[in-house]
Amino acid sequence: MRISKSSRRDFLKVSAAAGGGLMLNLKSANAAGNAAPSDLNAYIKMAPDGIVTIAAKNPEIGQGIKTALPMIIADELEVDWKDVRVETAAFDPEKYGVQSAGGSTAIPRNWDLMRRVGAAGRQMMVSAAAKTWKVAESECTAASGVVTHTASGRTLKYGELAAKAAALPAPDLKTVTLKDPKNFKIIGTPTKDVDGPKIVTGQPLYGIDVTVPGMLYATYEKCPVFGGTVASANLDEIKKMPGVRHAFIVEGTIPKGSDKINPSMDVGLSGGVAIVADTWWQANVARQKLRVDWNTGPMVAQSSAGFAAKAAELAKQKPEMEIRKDGDVDAAFKNAAKVVEATYSYPFLAHATMEPQNCTAHFKDGKLEVWAPTQNIGNGRALCAKVFGIPESSITGHMVRAGGGFGRRARPDAFLEAAWISKVAGAPVKLIWSREDDIRHDTYRPGGFHTFKAALDKNGRLTALTDHFVSYGADGKFANSANIAGNVFPAEFVPNLNFGASLMPLGTPTGPLRAPGSNALAFVFQSFLDEVARASGRDPLDFHLDLLSEKRVAAAPAAATPPGGIPQPAFDPARMRGVLTTVAEKAGWGKRKLAAGSGLGIAYYFSHLGYVAHVVEATVSRQGQVKVDKIWVAVDVGSHIVNPSGAINQVQGATLDGLGQALGQEITIARGGVVQGNFDDFPILRMNQAPPVEVHFQTSNVSPTGLGEPALPPLLPALANAIFAASGKRHRDMPLSKGSPAAV
Amino acid sequence: MATTLKINGTSRTVDVDESTPLLWVLRDILDLKGTKFGCGIALCGACTVHLDGQPVRSCSTPVAGVGGREITTIEAVGDSALGKKVQEAWLDLDVAQCGYCQAGQIMAATALLKNIPKPTDADIDTHMSGNICRCATYTRIRAAIKQVAGVEAAKTEG
Ligand code: FES
Ligand code: FES
Numbered sequence: 001m002r003i004s005k006s007s008r009r010d011f012l013k014v015s016a017a018a019g020g021g022l023m024l025n026l027k028s029a030n031a032a033g034n035a036a037p038s039d040l041n042a043y044i045k046m047a048p049d050g051i052v053t054i055a056a057k058n059p060e061i062g063q064g065i066k067t068a069l070p071m072i073i074a075d076e077l078e079v080d081w082k083d084v085r086v087e088t089a090a091f092d093p094e095k096y097g098v099q100s101a102g103g104s105t106a107i108p109r110n111w112d113l114m115r116r117v118g119a120a121g122r123q124m125m126v127s128a129a130a131k132t133w134k135v136a137e138s139e140c141t142a143a144s145g146v147v148t149h150t151a152s153g154r155t156l157k158y159g160e161l162a163a164k165a166a167a168l169p170a171p172d173l174k175t176v177t178l179k180d181p182k183n184f185k186i187i188g189t190p191t192k193d194v195d196g197p198k199i200v201t202g203q204p205l206y207g208i209d210v211t212v213p214g215m216l217y218a219t220y221e222k223c224p225v226f227g228g229t230v231a232s233a234n235l236d237e238i239k240k241m242p243g244v245r246h247a248f249i250v251e252g253t254i255p256k257g258s259d260k261i262n263p264s265m266d267v268g269l270s271g272g273v274a275i276v277a278d279t280w281w282q283a284n285v286a287r288q289k290l291r292v293d294w295n296t297g298p299m300v301a302q303s304s305a306g307f308a309a310k311a312a313e314l315a316k317q318k319p320e321m322e323i324r325k326d327g328d329v330d331a332a333f334k335n336a337a338k339v340v341e342a343t344y345s346y347p348f349l350a351h352a353t354m355e356p357q358n359c360t361a362h363f364k365d366g367k368l369e370v371w372a373p374t375q376n377i378g379n380g381r382a383l384c385a386k387v388f389g390i391p392e393s394s395i396t397g398h399m400v401r402a403g404g405g406f407g408r409r410a411r412p413d414a415f416l417e418a419a420w421i422s423k424v425a426g427a428p429v430k431l432i433w434s435r436e437d438d439i440r441h442d443t444y445r446p447g448g449f450h451t452f453k454a455a456l457d458k459n460g461r462l463t464a465l466t467d468h469f470v471s472y473g474a475d476g477k478f479a480n481s482a483n484i485a486g487n488v489f490p491a492e493f494v495p496n497l498n499f500g501a502s503l504m505p506l507g508t509p510t511g512p513l514r515a516p517g518s519n520a521l522a523f524v525f526q527s528f529l530d531e532v533a534r535a536s537g538r539d540p541l542d543f544h545l546d547l548l549s550e551k552r553v554a555a556a557p558a559a560a561t562p563p564g565g566i567p568q569p570a571f572d573p574a575r576m577r578g579v580l581t582t583v584a585e586k587a588g589w590g591k592r593k594l595a596a597g598s599g600l601g602i603a604y605y606f607s608h609l610g611y612v613a614h615v616v617e618a619t620v621s622r623q624g625q626v627k628v629d630k631i632w633v634a635v636d637v638g639s640h641i642v643n644p645s646g647a648i649n650q651v652q653g654a655t656l657d658g659l660g661q662a663l664g665q666e667i668t669i670a671r672g673g674v675v676q677g678n679f680d681d682f683p684i685l686r687m688n689q690a691p692p693v694e695v696h697f698q699t700s701n702v703s704p705t706g707l708g709e710p711a712l713p714p715l716l717p718a719l720a721n722a723i724f725a726a727s728g729k730r731h732r733d734m735p736l737s738k739g740s741p742a743a744v
Numbered sequence: 745m746a747t748t749l750k751i752n753g754t755s756r757t758v759d760v761d762e763s764t765p766l767l768w769v770l771r772d773i774l775d776l777k778g779t780k781f782g783c784g785i786a787l788c789g790a791c792t793v794h795l796d797g798q799p800v801r802s803c804s805t806p807v808a809g810v811g812g813r814e815i816t817t818i819e820a821v822g823d824s825a826l827g828k829k830v831q832e833a834w835l836d837l838d839v840a841q842c843g844y845c846q847a848g849q850i851m852a853a854t855a856l857l858k859n860i861p862k863p864t865d866a867d868i869d870t871h872m873s874g875n876i877c878r879c880a881t882y883t884r885i886r887a888a889i890k891q892v893a894g895v896e897a898a899k900t901e902g
Contacts (some may be wrong), residue, residue, distance in 0.1 A: 019854035062842025062879050175891040192838040199843035200831040200850060202778020202818030209777040217772070242761065285761075327860040354782055354790065355877040403780070403844025404878050435783045645838045649881060653841055679787040688869035690882035743898060 039525025043073060044093065044121045050159035052079050055089040057096040058106050060195070061375055061405030063708040064646030065106045067194045069114050071642055075186040076118025076179055077124075078142040079158065082489065086194040086575060089376045091397045099399070100376040102410050102512065104608035104706025107642060108567075111413040111704055119176040128165035129156045181640065187448050190645035195401065207373025207400045210360045216245055217280035218421045218431040220285045220439055222272035225296040225506045225672035229271035233292045239291060243282030247275045250417075253387060264597050269387060270413070270441070274421045280432050292664070299507030300672040304348070307669070310504050311470040315343065319468045319500025321476060324486035326553045327496030329455075332464030336455035342533045344452070344524040346734040348667035349445035349513055350674075350682055356438040361418035363388075363430035368395045372415050373402035379570060380412030383420050406657075407512035411443050436677040443511030444667055444674075446482035450524045455496075460536030462547060464496035467525075479506050481516040487555070488521055489571065489606060490529065495552045508669055514530045517711035518607035522713030523720065523734060526603035528646065530721040540602055540721070543582050548573040548580070563726035571606050575636050575700050579613040580604050582698055583634035587615035597621065598629065599725025603717035610710025611636040614655065614718035620727035626736065628691045628719065631655055633698050633711060638704035644697070651711040652693040658715030660685030664737045747807055751776070752820035762808035767791045769807050770817060778818035778847050784875065789875030792848040793817050799855040818847035821854055826892075830854045832890040842881035849875050853889050862893045 042133040045053040054073050060066035070086045089096055098109060122142050129147035130137040133154060141148050145158040181187075198205050223229060230249045236248040252271030273292055277283035314320075333339060359380075360371040368390065372380055385392045393536035404407055418431040433441070448471050455464035472479040484501060513519060531630055533543035551573070561567045580602070584590070589600060597619050617629040633655055641647045664683045668675040676682040720731045731738075748757045751774065758773050770776045770793070779802055782790030786804040793802045794816040810880055821827035830853050840846045849872070856871040863871070868886055877885065890896065 062840075062844075064841070095839050190838070192835060193840055193843070195843065196835050196838065196840060198841045199846050200818075200834045201822060202776070202847045204777040206780075206844060208781065211775070279760075279768060279772045281760075281764050281772070290868075320746060330825065352878060354780075354788075356781065402842065404842045406878075413796075432781070649838065649841055649879075649884065652883045653880040656882060677783060679783050680785075684788075684876045684878055685880055685882075686874075686876060687872040687885070689873075690880065690886075693883055708899070 042577040043117045044077065046121075046158055046162040046165070048159045050157055051083055051085060052145075052158070053085045053087055056086050057089045057099055057233040059099065059101045059377065059399045060088070061074055061101050061402040061403065061409060063101060063106075063650065064193060064643060065101065065406070066401075068107065068642045068646060069110055070194070071116035071186045071191055072111065072114035072348070073121070075184050076115045077103055077121045079145045080475055081186050081191060083145055088399055088401075091399050093378060100378060100410070101405055102375050102407065104610065104709045107704050107706045108609060113180050115175050116173040119178050120171045120173055122647070123171050123176055124168050125158050125161050127168055128161040132156060132161070132164065135458065139209055145602055153315060161429040170611045173734060176567065178275060180655035181372040184640070187640055187642050188644065191643050192645060193231070194523070199473035205401050206403050207360070208355055208358045208403070209372065210400060211373040212360060212428045215428040216276050216278065216425060217283050218274055218276045218418070218425075218429045219280070219283040219436070220250075220272050220274050220417050220421065220431060221287060221290055221292065222270045222437070222468065223296065224292045224440065225294065225300045226509060226741050227299050228294045228296040230273060231293040231295050232333055233273050233290060235273070236406070238286050238290055238337060243277040243279060244286050245276050245278065247273065247286070248424055249273055250420060253411050267415050268383075269420060274424070275601070276421060276425045276429060280496050284434070297673065302507050302643075302672050303670050304668045307447070307504055308345070308449075311345075312321070312501040314470045314504070315449060315451045315468055317502070320502040320588070321500060323469075323484055323499035323501055324491055325498050326491070326494070327464070329453045329466055329496045329498050331465045332455045332496040335385060335455070335457070336463065338456040338535055340454045340456070340532050342452050342528055342531055342732055343370050344732045346447055346449045346520045346523060346526065347665070348447045349661060349665055350439045350442045350676070351404075351406045351408035351513055352439060352679070352684060353402070353404030353406060353408050354683060356433045356435055357408070357414040358430065358432040360428065360430040361415070361422040363419055363423035366390055366394060368419055369398075370395065370415060370419060371398045371400050373400045373409065374412065375405045375407070376412070379410065380415030384506065387416060388419070388423070388460070396478040406514045407516060411511055413441070435679070437678050439682055443480065443509045443683070445513035445516070445519065446479055446506070446510040448482065448520055452524070452528045454532045456527070456532065456536050460538050460543070462490070462494050466498040467500070469499065469501040471501055472510065473503040474505045476503070478503065479510045481510055481512045483517065484521065485517070487571070489525065490547060492551045492553045492555050493547055493573075494573075497553070499504070500545060505674060513738070514654065515607050515712045518605055518713040519658075519661075519716075522603065522605040523716040525712060526605065526717030527720045527732065530603070530717065530724065531587055539590060541580070541589055544580060544602070544604070545577055548577050568609070569702065574615070575611045576604055576606060578698055579611050579634040579636050582696055583613040583615050583632050586634065586694065587632040588616070589615060595619065597726055599722050601718045601721025601723070601725055603714040603721060605710070605713040607710040607713050609705035610694065610707065612714050616713045616715070616718040616722040618719065618722035618726050620729070624727070626723055628659065631659075631693045631715070631718075633693060633695050635695070635707070635711060636700050637707055637710070639699055639703045640704045641697050642704060646693050647697070647707050649697045650707045654709065654711035655693050655715050656685055656690050658712045659689070659719065661735055662719050662734060663689060663717050664735050666735050666738070749807070749810060749815060750812065752817060753823070758807070760807060763806045766793065766807050766810060766815070767802040767805050768806045770802060776817050776819055780844055780847055782845070782848075787876075788845070790845050790853055792851040792875065793853045794821070794851060794855060794869045797855065797858060799852050818851060821851060824854075826858055827852040827854045829892050830857065830888070831893045833839055837888045837891065839881050839884040839888050841881055845877045845879075848878065849885055853885070853892075856867065857889065862895055865890060
């Protein structure tokens with residue numbers, strides 16, 4: 001992608017200059033209650049020929065937001081989708097508010113705002129037409145880019161009204177009239193990814209495709225042990241290699257001598273050796289000759305085996321921290337008709353985005369320009385401002401489509417490295433990580449260990465549950481994404497319940513992976529509940545519907561939504577019963593006779609405001625080989641599915657992502673570093689392992705919420721529960737490859 | 745060393761070390777950015793191109809080994825009627841999520857359909873399992889291949 005200096009910003013500047021076009025300049029406060037910079041600007045550009053260009057404010061990482069947010073604007077604006085062109089917005093949080101991808105937040109955060117932005121545009125068109133005809137606005141209607149005066153039948157096209165509308169004051173977003181949702185035409189209609197034509201023809205689109213004039217290419221070798229730095233390197237030899245322009249040591253900014261995890265993801269600049277060459281391949285060839293003597297630091301003592309041994313020891317002791325305590329568990333266990341106990345574990349995981357981490361940066365005269373395939377360009381800008389001691393206003397960031405995010409691209413490490421290397425090299429630099437760099441220098445989904453105990457009364461009802469969670473962190477603080485909240489299900493649905501946690505210090509950086517927290521907790525809680533259900537002698541579906549029938553502990557009052565935050569309505573068991581019932585019905589739960597060796601497993605989870613239930617049908621051969629035959633999934637994310645095409649794709653993808661994790665993904669730490677390095681030892685699900693995934697949406701009368709994450713977590717326990725149903729073998733440790741039977 | 749390559753119907757001469765993988769010649773010397781880097785060691789298929797119509801992993805194909813064979817990349821696969829049909833099916837079924845793997849998927853699928861015009865599910869498994877899609881768009885990739893082949897796809901989008 002050749003990017004001329006200002007192409008991204010042009011969009012904002014064109015304004016009325018474009019042949020009398022309209023640039024909505026909405027100055028009013030942000031009605032969605034978004035973060036302070038609610039001074040909206042420039043979402044809609046209307047050309048005289050009626051073509052509408054809509055700015056997509058958030059980074060696109062494969063979640064489909066570049067299509068979905070403009071769809072909402074276009075629907076309220078009353079234009080036909082075929083007349084819409086979409087452009088990625090400039091990165092400018094003062095104009096656009098939060099511009100990040102993460103936590104399935106874009107839809108809940110922007111649903112109302114995008115509607116109002118579109119409605120404001122429609123209102124301006126109607127006003128301009130009414131003024132032209134000298135009639136009341138209330139006598140006019142808008143549809144398909146045309147305003148009609150109902151009584152006289154006169155019409156004016158949006159393109160014809162653009163110049164006049166541009167001169168009108170922008171309406172207050174708070175008071176614009178929204179459409180009746182039953183008249184939505186674009187929202188709810190399957191709509192193709194706006195970048196599809198470029199994707200299938202191989203046009204430059206991604207961060208790794210960026211080219212700027214005079215650009216050099218870089219590789220960056222970091223210490224295999226987290227937190228390590230360079231003692232010495234054979235730089236003279238490297239500098240003589242073909243094409244190499246620079247080779248230098250970067251000391252790094254990570255505090256030395258600590259074996260405790262920094263709870264922030266912005267851990268700073270890792271020490272290493274940068275090689276800058278005319279082509280990336282030349283830099284890479286030179287790197288193969290690099291010999292580095294590392295100061296590995298104290299983290300070299302850490303290993304997965306060591307953590308497992310320590311966790312087993314801690315699990316026998318009293319939890320170091322109390323997370324939640326309801327009722328009297330001791331009394332409940334004394335009176336129990338049956339007690340169920342089990343221990344579970346899950347490993348560290350890498351993100352392994354298909355596009356390896358990369359970034360292009362140009363540091364010049366105290367100013368930094370960056371082209372970043374990132375989920376959160378603001379993080380990178382803030383980190384660079386701090387490290388280089390320059391104001392954020394001196395940093396221009398361009399959001400470029402990313403080949404996958406899954407949480408990885410929330411961390412701006414490649415962003416900072418590229419900027420640093422550009423500064424030292426005195427030229428624009430594209431840094432590309434190898435796949436091995438990508439897998440060995442991630443912010444990992446933290447592993448964890450759970451020891452459960454449950455009590456059942458004589459009616460087979462769950463009366464008590466305890467969990468001692470051994471996780472990572474220090475000084476009473478969990479490592480990033482290694483925490484458990486007090487309201488994790490089945491909390492509030494069991495009268496006597498204790499959650500406790502103990503922490504192990506960790507040198508490995510951790511961070512969010514698609515459905516952080518939930519992606520691990522769903523597996524352990526929903527698998528253990530399946531064990532409890534079976535111990536109760538009841539059908540798991542009946543057991544769960546009964547468990548979900550009423551809260552047995554008063555919920556803590558919902559916290560007020562902070563400014564810019566997303567309302568966090570309490571877990572609604574009725575919505576969960578809804579998806580559970582639907583998925584069971586679609587899968588023929590309890591209605592079908594399965595072949596010998598086959599079984600159904602069911603699980604559900606509330607994550608990122610979404611309600612999802614899975615049923616997995618699996619067959620286990622006599623030799624213990626597991627085959628997943630089919631997966632059903634039911635989803636409730638509120639009143640509307642903005643783009644059903646993208647939504648189904650997300651649900652199928654998240655479901656199969658979970659399957660890939662379960663079948664064989666594990667990151668192992670040895671001598672303070674990561675053992676795995678590529679797709680041979682960190683396997684991603686492949687075509688021959690992907691069963692059909694049947695998706696069903698169910699709606700509820702609440703504002704729509706996001707879909708990038710919630711369809712992953714319940715898949716893992718549904719699979720483990722299916723394998724148990726098929727074979728009687730209970731998998732309590734992920735991935736499945738850890739214990740027999742082998743999985744295919 | 746100067747090497748002449750036949751790429752997408754034209755001859756291009758490049759001056760690179762002969763061990764340079766075709767992938768990096770395409771991307772960084774010839775500015776054909778559609779072919780993608782995923783793993784570098786023939787494990788993911790993101791870099792798939794055609795040599796004389798057959799799929800190869802360009803990350804693991806030194807430019808010296810290409811010889812006079814015709815190289816086709818994603819930028820030109822649509823010049824053939826079959827390649828165009830594959831691209832259209834990909835668009836029609838809105839296959840992509842992040843899209844990063846899809847150039848490789850389209851190249852692999854076009855080669856499959858050329859060799860086996862009506863592939864079975866087992867054929868699809870055999871010929872497409874070398875191409876990873878980290879977003880796991882496999883359901884739609886399979887359906888798109890079947891659409892081009894004119895064979896019935898399972899309904900999974902209730
Ligand atoms: S980049 Fe060539 S197969 Fe992965
Ligand atoms: S669409 Fe993202 S890797 Fe395939």
